[in-house]
Amino acid sequence: MHEIFRIHSTLSTFWWILLGVFFVIYIVLDGADLGAGVFSLLLNNENDRAAVMSSMAGTWDANETWLVVAGGVIFGAFPLVYGSTFNYLMIPLMFALWGIISRAVAFEFHVHAQSSRKFWGFMFGLGSLVAALFAGIALGATLLGFQMNTGNAQGIQVANDPFVNTVPHFSGNALSFLSAFSIWTGIGALIAGGLAGTLYLCARFEQDDPIYLKAHKSATLFSFLALAAVVITLIWSYAIMPDAAQWTGSGWFGWLILLIAILISAYKMMSNHAAHRDFAALLWCGAIVLFMWGGMWATNFPYIIPQTWTISQGGNPANDLAILTLFMTGFVPVMITYNVYQIWVFRKRITHLAGYESH
Amino acid sequence: MIIEDTLPVLLSRLDFAWITSLHILWTPVTIGMSWLLFFLEIAWLKTGNEHWYRLQRFFEKLFIVNFGAGVATGVTMEMAFGILYGPFSQAVGPFFGNILGFETITAFMYEAGFIGLMIFGWGKIGKGMHAFSTFNVALSSSLSAMWILVANGWMQSPTGVVLKDGLFQVTNWWQAIFNPNFNIGFPHMWVATVELALFFFAAVSAWFILKNRQANLFTKLLKPTLLALIIITPLQIFIGDELGREVAHDQPTSLAAMEGHFHTYLPDGKPNTSWNLIAIPDVSAGKNLFSIQIPHVLSLLETHTWDGVVTGMDHFAPNDRPNVWVPFYAFRVMVTIGFFLFFMALWGNWLRLRGKLTAEHLRKNPLFLRLMVFSGFLPYLAVWTGWWTREIGRQPWVVYNLMRTWQGVSHMSVTAESFWLIGYIIFELMVWGGAWYFFTRVIQKGPDMTSPVIGASDHDAHPSGGGIAKPTFAKPTMNKLN
Numbered sequence: 001m002h003e004i005f006r007i008h009s010t011l012s013t014f015w016w017i018l019l020g021v022f023f024v025i026y027i028v029l030d031g032a033d034l035g036a037g038v039f040s041l042l043l044n045n046e047n048d049r050a051a052v053m054s055s056m057a058g059t060w061d062a063n064e065t066w067l068v069v070a071g072g073v074i075f076g077a078f079p080l081v082y083g084s085t086f087n088y089l090m091i092p093l094m095f096a097l098w099g100i101i102s103r104a105v106a107f108e109f110h111v112h113a114q115s116s117r118k119f120w121g122f123m124f125g126l127g128s129l130v131a132a133l134f135a136g137i138a139l140g141a142t143l144l145g146f147q148m149n150t151g152n153a154q155g156i157q158v159a160n161d162p163f164v165n166t167v168p169h170f171s172g173n174a175l176s177f178l179s180a181f182s183i184w185t186g187i188g189a190l191i192a193g194g195l196a197g198t199l200y201l202c203a204r205f206e207q208d209d210p211i212y213l214k215a216h217k218s219a220t221l222f223s224f225l226a227l228a229a230v231v232i233t234l235i236w237s238y239a240i241m242p243d244a245a246q247w248t249g250s251g252w253f254g255w256l257i258l259l260i261a262i263l264i265s266a267y268k269m270m271s272n273h274a275a276h277r278d279f280a281a282l283l284w285c286g287a288i289v290l291f292m293w294g295g296m297w298a299t300n301f302p303y304i305i306p307q308t309w310t311i312s313q314g315g316n317p318a319n320d321l322a323i324l325t326l327f328m329t330g331f332v333p334v335m336i337t338y339n340v341y342q343i344w345v346f347r348k349r350i351t352h353l354a355g356y357e358s359h
Numbered sequence: 360m361i362i363e364d365t366l367p368v369l370l371s372r373l374d375f376a377w378i379t380s381l382h383i384l385w386t387p388v389t390i391g392m393s394w395l396l397f398f399l400e401i402a403w404l405k406t407g408n409e410h411w412y413r414l415q416r417f418f419e420k421l422f423i424v425n426f427g428a429g430v431a432t433g434v435t436m437e438m439a440f441g442i443l444y445g446p447f448s449q450a451v452g453p454f455f456g457n458i459l460g461f462e463t464i465t466a467f468m469y470e471a472g473f474i475g476l477m478i479f480g481w482g483k484i485g486k487g488m489h490a491f492s493t494f495n496v497a498l499s500s501s502l503s504a505m506w507i508l509v510a511n512g513w514m515q516s517p518t519g520v521v522l523k524d525g526l527f528q529v530t531n532w533w534q535a536i537f538n539p540n541f542n543i544g545f546p547h548m549w550v551a552t553v554e555l556a557l558f559f560f561a562a563v564s565a566w567f568i569l570k571n572r573q574a575n576l577f578t579k580l581l582k583p584t585l586l587a588l589i590i591i592t593p594l595q596i597f598i599g600d601e602l603g604r605e606v607a608h609d610q611p612t613s614l615a616a617m618e619g620h621f622h623t624y625l626p627d628g629k630p631n632t633s634w635n636l637i638a639i640p641d642v643s644a645g646k647n648l649f650s651i652q653i654p655h656v657l658s659l660l661e662t663h664t665w666d667g668v669v670t671g672m673d674h675f676a677p678n679d680r681p682n683v684w685v686p687f688y689a690f691r692v693m694v695t696i697g698f699f700l701f702f703m704a705l706w707g708n709w710l711r712l713r714g715k716l717t718a719e720h721l722r723k724n725p726l727f728l729r730l731m732v733f734s735g736f737l738p739y740l741a742v743w744t745g746w747w748t749r750e751i752g753r754q755p756w757v758v759y760n761l762m763r764t765w766q767g768v769s770h771m772s773v774t775a776e777s778f779w780l781i782g783y784i785i786f787e788l789m790v791w792g793g794a795w796y797f798f799t800r801v802i803q804k805g806p807d808m809t810s811p812v813i814g815a816s817d818h819d820a821h822p823s824g825g826g827i828a829k830p831t832f833a834k835p836t837m838n839k840l841n
Contacts, residue, residue: 057475057478057479058475058476058478058479058480059475061427061430061471061474061475062468062471062472062474062475064430064434064471065430065463065467065468065471066468067434068433068434068437068463068467068468069463069464069467069468071437071438071463072437072459072460072462072463072464072467073460073463073464074441075437075440075441075448075452075455075456075459075460076456076457076458076459076460076461077456077460078452079448079449079451079452079453079455079456080449080452082440082441082448082449082452082456083440083441083444083445083446083447083448083449083450083452083769084445084449085441086438086440086441086442086445086448087441087442087445087769087770087771089442090442090769090771090775090779091775091778093438093442094442094778094779094782097434097435097438098782098786100431100434100435101431101432101434101435101786101790102786102789103431104427104428104430104431105427105428105431105789105790105793105794107427108423108424108426108427108428108797109424109427109793109794109797112420112424112797112800112801113797152446152766153445153446153768153769153770154365154367154368154765154768154770155770156365156765161766162522162525163446163450163525163762163766164525165525166524166525166526167446167449167450167524167525167526169445169446169449169769169770170445170769170770171770172770173772174771174772174774174775316452316453316456316457317453317526317528319453319528319529320452320453320454320457320528320529323457323529323532324457324460324461327461328460328461328464328465331464331465332464335464335468335469335472338469338472338473339468339472342472342473342475342476345475345476345480345483345484346475346479346483
């Protein structure tokens with residue numbers, strides 16, 4: 001029996017790490033796309049907005065799909081977490097999904113539109129904004145944890161019900177997600193998205209293009225905003241989250257190294273950006289995401305949802321995790337390979353004139 | 360029965376039914392048409408005939424208008440299990456969750472990784488690589504359909520699991536994946552996507568021939584499409600019959616509802632073999648108030664014998680019986696459409712045999728073309744009614760005979776459920792209306808016959824148009840990126 005428990009906790013921890021990797025890839029790739037969408041609201045020329053859209057025409061779908069992969073991994077490896085957390089996050093996920101829908105159809109409709117071109121351009125920007133804002137809110141709400149209860153979720157009592165009293169369900173209400181902290185993380189996600197999006201546009205447009213110049217200026221502004229947002233989030237988290245106490249505990253040295261790594265990445269990002277080495281700046285921005293998400297994941301350990309689900313409580317039985325590991329792990333490098341190829345094909349810098357062509 | 364009919368449970372079902380019904384509008388085109396686009400591309404590469412290229416690029420535009428809607432509503436689907444049916448997701452997680460995880464990793468992402476290359480890669484990647492991308496989109500979307508049907512088929516015939524500690528734990532993966540319903544349900548759905556895509560081709564072609572625009576080009580497309588349909592339409596009827604027998608075997612309540620079959624035996628003790636053509640069912644009374652019956656047909660259909668016993672609704676406790684109205688009539692609509700589409704395929708090929716499948720002949724007697732345009736809509740209705748039959752027929756269970764629907768519903772207030780429903784009605788109608796509007800725009804604009812063919816000017820292209828051409832796209836270097 002003991003051995004089985006060890007296998008179970010090893011496999012569930014493996015999927016928890018992989019899940020973290022998928023989230024980082026998603027935030028780096030789609031964060032830039034969503035942020036570029038938010039930035040496009042600041043452009044007052046419809047063709048410029050179209051140029052922003054065509055810069056990601058070949059890759060946005062794959063970038064967004066990393067979120068679906070993360071969702072699929074939560075369902076596949078941690079269904080107990082999936083079934084309760086998504087219930088808890090009903091309202092923010094609903095808004096984020098509406099944002100994603102608006103944005104996705106705007107991509108396909110904008111090219112063909114004439115009289116409704118402005119509308120779909122606006123839906124692209126607004127959809128990006130709503131998706132980023134509510135994804136951020138959902139993240140903040142998740143970090144605070146939620147109440148659970150055994151018994152039937154609908155509150156119906158029936159004798160001999162095999163499903164109650166064993167698995168805890170979410171038991172709060174539709175607005176449980178709402179708090180000052182979760183709203184703040186939503187705003188934080190918009191700022192971070194704005195930074196990633198403008199850095200991405202700098203790497204995608206010719207350096208003398210009007211869109212480049214505008215994005216370059218905004219990125220500088222966003223990088224200062226983002227730095228402030230990171231400081232506020234860290235202090236706020238330390239104040240309210242029990243697990244954050246370890247930052248100043250006996251292992252403080254490791255956390256300090258992580259903080260220094262984040263600060264160095266931020267410095268490298270800003271100096272590369274100032275020197276117009278746009279791709280390098282974008283990569284350093286990705287490094288910040290990696291370090292921060294890694295830090296958050298490590299802080300939460302052994303919880304997958306802080307104070308709510310531990311990694312092994314939320315995980316599937318060992319047998320199912322083993323099947324998932326055996327059949328799916330090999331596909332991870334394959335997925336990454338064809339995604340890298342697709343992004344590589346669409347790497348060429350474009351100009352604002354791309355907005356005049358049908359992309 | 361009382362619990363099943365409470366407002367929160369009914370609303371949660373309606374919430375899910377709405378997003379599912381509006382999602383299935385898009386995916387069959389993606390799945391079926393991606394194969395047809397691949398064949399068009401291969402036809403172009405093999406023959407060098409520019410017409411196939413023009414048609415491919417034209418239908419690709421319709422494909423991509425459809426695609427965005429399918430992906431966006433699909434992301435919703437993936438999250439909706441956890442949002443609307445949290446306790447269900449938890450209980451079925453060990454199997455169902457794994458399968459959905461398989462789907463995202465081996466299909467959803469696979470498709471996304473090649474769709475960009477397929478749509479925007481023209482001229483940026485070689486012709487061979489492009490055809491390979493189209494092939495991958497086709498294969499991955501079919502794989503996606505397969506996994507989804509594994510998951511849904513298992514909800515209809517849950518084999519290979521035991522219920523332990525409130526979770527359905529898998530005891531035999533082979534049996535759970537290749538569950539009896541999946542083995543026939545997946546072919547039925549996959550063939551439906553191909554049939555729908557073929558009728559999409561045929562209907563658009565018929566419209567162009569009717570309008571006398573590029574009539575010869577579209578007649579050229581109509582011929583192989585009709586030839587494929589003469590195989591696909593009867594095949595689908597055959598598979599459908601097999602699925603009906605499977606349901607009769609593994610899900611007798613669903614079959615009884617589909618056929619309005621209330622009494623297993625007649626009052627004189629003989630098996631009730633009658634098939635109801637139409638009926639006015641009354642579930643609470645456990646009988647049909649009115650029906651037109653044809654003796655022996657039901658036994659022939661479900662048991663392939665003259666007098667075989669088909670289990671009726673009276674065999675089951677009243678609180679285990681599904682609604683009858685919806686499955687009964689939805690099933691009849693689907694079957695009628697299936698036979699009508701078979702008839703259209705026969706008619707088209709008959710015209711061809713007599714040498715009348717030319718633009719001139721067809722326009723002279725436009726009834727065939729008009730009915731063909733109309734037939735473009737019918738497969739959509741058939742897919743809808745088929746799924747409604749399947750899902751409502753399974754009630755009151757979410758996992759047949761093991762977990763009731765109300766046991767799987769999330770902790771939600773009626774207000775939250777209504778908010779979801781109203782919001783999704785607005786958004787999905789916007790998607791639907793928008794897609795329809797842009798479909799008509801792209802169709803009205805017609806195929807682009809003038810732009811240079813991609814790769815045609817390449818000196819190293821194969822003279823016939825085939826082979827792998829070098830991309831005309833200027834490769835930037837890393838220096839420029841930095």
